[in-house]
Amino acid sequence: xxxxxxxxxxxxxxxxxxxxxxxxxxxxxxxxxxxxxxxxxxxxxxxxxxxxxxxxxxxxxxxxxxxxxxxxxxxxxxxxxxxxxxxxxxxxxxxxxxxxxxxxxxxxxxxxxxxxxxxxxxxxxxxxxxxxxxxxxxxxxxxxxxxxxxxxxxxxxxxxxxxxxxxxxxxxxxxxxxxxxxxxxxxxxxxxxxxxxxxxxxxxxxxxxxxxxxxxxxxxxxxxxxxxxxxxxxxxxxxxxxxxxxxxxxxxxxxxxxxxxxxxxxxxxxxxxxxxxxxxxxxxxxxxxxxxxxxxxxxxxxxxxxxxxxxxxxxxxxxxxxxxxxxxxxxxxxxxxxxxxxxxxxxxxxxxxxxxxxxxxxxxxxxxxxxxxxxxxxxxxxxxxxxxxxxxxxxxxxxxxxxxxxxxxxxxxxxxxxxxxxxxxxxxxxxxxxxxxxxxxxxxxxxxxxxxxxxxxxxxxxxxxxxxxxxxxxxxxxxxxxxxxxxxxxxxxxxxxxxxxxxxxxxxxxxxxxxxxxxxxxxxxxxxxxxxxxxx
Ligand code: ADP
Ligand code: ADP
Ligand code: MG
Numbered sequence: 001x002x003x004x005x006x007x008x009x010x011x012x013x014x015x016x017x018x019x020x021x022x023x024x025x026x027x028x029x030x031x032x033x034x035x036x037x038x039x040x041x042x043x044x045x046x047x048x049x050x051x052x053x054x055x056x057x058x059x060x061x062x063x064x065x066x067x068x069x070x071x072x073x074x075x076x077x078x079x080x081x082x083x084x085x086x087x088x089x090x091x092x093x094x095x096x097x098x099x100x101x102x103x104x105x106x107x108x109x110x111x112x113x114x115x116x117x118x119x120x121x122x123x124x125x126x127x128x129x130x131x132x133x134x135x136x137x138x139x140x141x142x143x144x145x146x147x148x149x150x151x152x153x154x155x156x157x158x159x160x161x162x163x164x165x166x167x168x169x170x171x172x173x174x175x176x177x178x179x180x181x182x183x184x185x186x187x188x189x190x191x192x193x194x195x196x197x198x199x200x201x202x203x204x205x206x207x208x209x210x211x212x213x214x215x216x217x218x219x220x221x222x223x224x225x226x227x228x229x230x231x232x233x234x235x236x237x238x239x240x241x242x243x244x245x246x247x248x249x250x251x252x253x254x255x256x257x258x259x260x261x262x263x264x265x266x267x268x269x270x271x272x273x274x275x276x277x278x279x280x281x282x283x284x285x286x287x288x289x290x291x292x293x294x295x296x297x298x299x300x301x302x303x304x305x306x307x308x309x310x311x312x313x314x315x316x317x318x319x320x321x322x323x324x325x326x327x328x329x330x331x332x333x334x335x336x337x338x339x340x341x342x343x344x345x346x347x348x349x350x351x352x353x354x355x356x357x358x359x360x361x362x363x364x365x366x367x368x369x370x371x372x373x374x375x376x377x378x379x380x381x382x383x384x385x386x387x388x389x390x391x392x393x394x395x396x397x398x399x400x401x402x403x404x405x406x407x408x409x410x411x412x413x414x415x416x417x418x419x420x421x422x423x424x425x426x427x428x429x430x431x432x433x434x435x436x437x438x439x440x441x442x443x444x445x446x447x448x449x450x451x452x453x454x455x456x457x458x459x460x461x462x463x464x465x466x467x468x469x470x471x472x473x474x475x476x477x478x479x480x481x482x483x484x485x486x487x488x489x490x491x492x493x494x495x496x497x498x499x500x501x502x503x504x505x506x507x508x509x510x511x512x513x514x515x516x517x518x519x520x521x522x523x524x525x526x527x528x529x530x531x532x533x534x535x536x
Contacts, residue, residue, distance in 0.1 A: 026075025037061050039241035041229045042094050043180050043210040050221050051214045052254055053231025054434040058239030059214045060114055063182045067109045068102050110178035114185050116169045120158045127168055128153045136177035143171040146201055162189035163321050170198050174205055181211040187220055191321040191459050199224045216433040219461040222251055223515040230254055232266045252510055271437050273465055273511040284310040287453045293341030295327055302327050304484040309453045315487055316464040317457040318497045319474025324482030325457050326354055329423045350419035354426045358398050358406045365394040372416035384412050387442040403430035415446050422454040428463050440466040465513060473497045498532035505533050
């Protein structure tokens with residue numbers, strides 16, 4: 001055991017000083033030795049309630065229970081548990097009224113599922129056909145407009161990109177006339193503009209109906225939720241949903257890795273946002289200069305201002321979907337030839353694309369051994385396999401992996417190669433919040449002290465903040481034309497990107513960036529000073 005539990009930690013997995021009282025009574029257990037959930041989130045009138053935690057910890061299970069899809073068995077897999085037993089247990093708690101309504105089937109819920117990839121498999125019509133079946137409050141046109149779906153309403157669902165499908169799924173959920181709304185992740189595949197649009201719609205809805213969300217993008221969760229329940233434990237073994245915490249405090253505790261009320265440390269290190277880490281380092285040698293370039297497709301054209309990339313730096317790349325970021329990466333990688341300008345082909349590039357195929361039947365270990373001779377070294381164990389938690393599925397065929405597992409393998413493959421420039425296109429996609437923290441740390445560590453540079457394209461502002469030395473900003477009109485500007489130092493780069501978005505960030509006492517409420521005093525003050533990101 002961990003040795004310091006006052007009561008014995010039943011799972012011997014956590015540094016639990018005082019066992020939270022929630023751990024006395026399971027909420028649900030899958031099968032005799034299956035995953036056990038403790039606690040439940042509480043939907044609240046007029047509020048957005050967030051659930052924050054790694055994957056495999058019971059977030060979706062708790063949503064299934066609260067949405068009436070799963071009747072909780074209170075951990076008793078041997079006996080028939082009736083709703084009456086559940087209600088007896090919750091007598092006198094905040095959840096009693098809700099669970100009573102649920103047991104009487106007196107409550108209507110709307111759910112946006114985590115995995116939207118399933119939608120085209122079960123629905124064959126157009127976007128309009130699908131959305132028409134969900135338009136229960138006569139607000140569909142409003143949602144179509146606000147989520148920028150007008151251009152795709154007549155397209156068959158099967159032809160949509162991931163970002164379009166995600167926004168259709170969000171519109172379908174929000175348009176329902178439900179008493180309670182549950183959204184299991186809203187940001188996958190969406191750019192920052194689309195994330196903000198979806199978050200603002202959910203806040204509007206919460207004025208009328210309680211909303212519960214699961215979300216791994218902390219900047220978005222922070223502006224979206226009023227309170228958060230942190231989910232901790234041992235993924236696939238057990239999960240505990242804490243009592244609700246104010247969103248600022250909850251996220252800070254999460255980043256700290258320590259929950260004072262519960263007396264639980266679930267991570268050995270704290271995540272910090274250190275502005276000094278972003279001080280420009282002009283001392284660094286120039287690794288490569290990229291020339292002024294242009295690339296034209298049938299519908300889209302990209303222009304690139306020339307720039308330089310320095311040795312050992314991590315360059316964050318920000319910009320909307322369809323603005324030419326992947327095209328730029330492919331120009332650098334030599335996968336695409338520019339129409340004007342020419343890349344210096346002596347630069348060796350290791351590139352992780354945005355969309356991962358993972359079709360091979362080879363195992364993860366076989367694939368990694370093909371890319372590195374260092375597989376058996378302790379360096380590889382500690383710097384690659386451990387932070388990406390790959391050890392558990394090294395023998396799994398790549399074509400059987402989940403999206404998050406495949407992403408981690410693709411990051412490992414990219415960083416395992418010998419290269420001058422590493423390019424990671426959306427490494428946070430499909431990863432939970434804990435894995436995002438880990439990959440940010442490992443990518444920085446990998447870059448430091450190496451005679452190479454790393455380019456990270458991502459839509460998670462916290463990931464970009466944690467990871468970048470400088471910023472490249474893409475501007476223009478998505479799907480029509482794009483322009484790559486920079487690289488800029490952190491503050492001017494972030495400022496430039498956020499000014500175009502119309503969003504300001506402040507920093508709280510811990511140094512963590514927080515989105516200001518639009519129109520608030522700080523928001524207006526920072527806009528007039530042109531300080532979109534960094535303030536004291
Ligand atoms: P999260 O949403 O936090 O990623 P889930 O609630 O989906 O986690 O799953 C928690 C754990 O329960 C996982 O280990 C998962 O494999 C397991 N689990 C989920 N659904 C079932 C089920 N129907 N039967 C058995 N185990 C399940
Ligand atoms: P981002 O990575 O910023 O989302 P992309 O570089 O993938 O953007 O795409 C920019 C635009 O170029 C999109 O409208 C896309 O449809 C178009 N595009 C990308 N690759 C091709 C191609 N090979 N042929 C034609 N159009 C393309
Ligand atoms: Mg889930």
